[in-house]
Amino acid sequence: MDTEEICRNTETDKAKKWEMAFKARMRQVVPGLFLGNVEASHKRDMLQENRINAIVSLADARWVWWNSSTRNAGIPEHRHKWIQCVDSSTQDLFVHMSDICDFIDQMASPAFLSLSSLPVEGYHESNSESHDEPCNAVLVHCDLGISRSPTIIIAYLMRKFGISY
Template sequence: MGESGDDAHTEKDRNKRWEMAFKARMRQIIPGLFLGNVEASHKQDMLRENRITAIVSLTDARWVWWNTTTREAGIPEQRHKWVQCADSSTQDLLAYMNDICDFIDQMASPALLSSTSLEVQPEHYESNVEPRDVPSEAILIHCDLGISRSPTIIIAYLMRKYAMKQDDIMEFIQFKQKVKPSANFLRQLQVWEEVE
């Protein structure tokens, strides 16, 4: 018997998701701060093109090629923060948030440091970054897929930087890149918001 139309459609969707997972992706969220996946973290041309000078890696395994790749792309080891963590219902990111936010501030470009407010009106969002919009230095925050852990940290950082609520930051980021932090991480962001 042949494959039904629904089965073929499901297989096509599954293949598209796998392709998306393994294709290097990074998107500027605000000038000087990029969200990406693990594939983007070791693509030298992509790192150089986006002027990435520091990286925060949120993964459950240390990737062997990072040290060589990031050095070749001009990113020294002290500008690469790696936090071993999993996208699980028990992972505690809250314990790392302050330290990671401090690291981002230490590595921040002048454009990121000087930013004092975040436009939250959707009509101001741009989905495509023009080369002139890319500052001379930028930080890449990534996890495996760029969907849950890394957006959680970016949300936490922007909440702290702009003294804004989680929902407002999440809305802003969703216009830039579709993300889906886990329920566990959303609860931790709520605590982050409560303790300011």
């Protein structure tokens, strides 16, 4: 393999990683609490499929755009907590932590709020609310879903269940 071919393969790999990074995706961390990226936050079909009706956005974007984008996805303004923050090791998320955790508590489903410990692997949906009842699932996202939003979810779970890191 010559140098030119190696460079082409490297560039192709980088392009695939960026394409994957910006593809809408979300994952349920615990029943009723989802982690995702910015693309997932305004995909109405994904939000409905996962029964998400509240969002925490951690991004350095203009609120005007964000507000109209999530409203178009069916999330009303009062169910959207937006924290303007950058993806940087110097960004202080701690100053927002209590407000964000309180918001998640206000928006979460009664079934989620009644959990007294982290669900174990193999948790079955039959243990949660029936599909006939509204499930107030919450999506926490940042741009790519790999730094700010996982930090908030970890902090929230630590607070909720009284566990240490």
